[in-house]
Amino acid sequence: MSSVLRIPAATPQQSLDYLQAKLAFYTDAWDLAEDLGRQIPDIVVIDARAPEAYRAGHICGAINFPHREMDATTTARLDRSKVYVTYCDGIGCNGSTKAAWKLASLGFQVKELIGGLDFWKRDGHPLT
Template identity: 30%
Template sequence: MIPTPPLPTSPTNAVTAVPPAASADALAHFEQAFRFETDCWDVHDAMSSGEPGFVLVDVRSAALYAEGHVPGAMSLPHGKITEGKMAAYPKDTLFVVYCAGPHCNGGHRGAVRLARLGRPVKLMIGGITGWLDEGFALNRTA
């Protein structure tokens, strides 16, 4: 027989002090997240297929891109995302952006710029840090 763990008796810490959302609300929230984010494993799998269905964009500086980037990614620093640079792509092209990792908001900045231009966009959560954590290699051009 597997023992049942004891249930918490009272909210005594920062985790339990705020009650969790109802299951239906949690389901809606987490399902919605997939519309905005993808992860390194899924990007790797899609890129390996040869037909990923999106354009992968490294939004870090050109120098950091040269030091190491996800294979198949193009370099376009978030501050240089403009309508002129996006004009080469059909309006319904999905872009997946990433930056250095969870400590970096460059991916979010790039996603905001693309969304403001009316472009479909997702964030590859984890960025370069997550990519390396999964054991995937980087390409270097430096």
């Protein structure tokens, strides 16, 4: 028996629902770079790493906001109409997930950058 087909494929509607939900949570480096280049005003990029990591190189326009510092007080001035894209070093780092979780728990719209800075650099995008 086929290893791929041992478990039946989802129906087209199940696939559509799942993939749409997945895309609601994540963005990739290419799409983010394109939107940053077009200066889309509804997106704010959050570097969730420590300040020294941010200073060593970050996505142009990203603000450094370590996930450990996020709470109701420190996020009070953030614009709730924006979508916040969080990132950290890469797939071995969950700082972006923690930042996205904290922001979402405080009522903000969030997406996580797939692969963080690792995938950003692999795609050839610059750091500041």
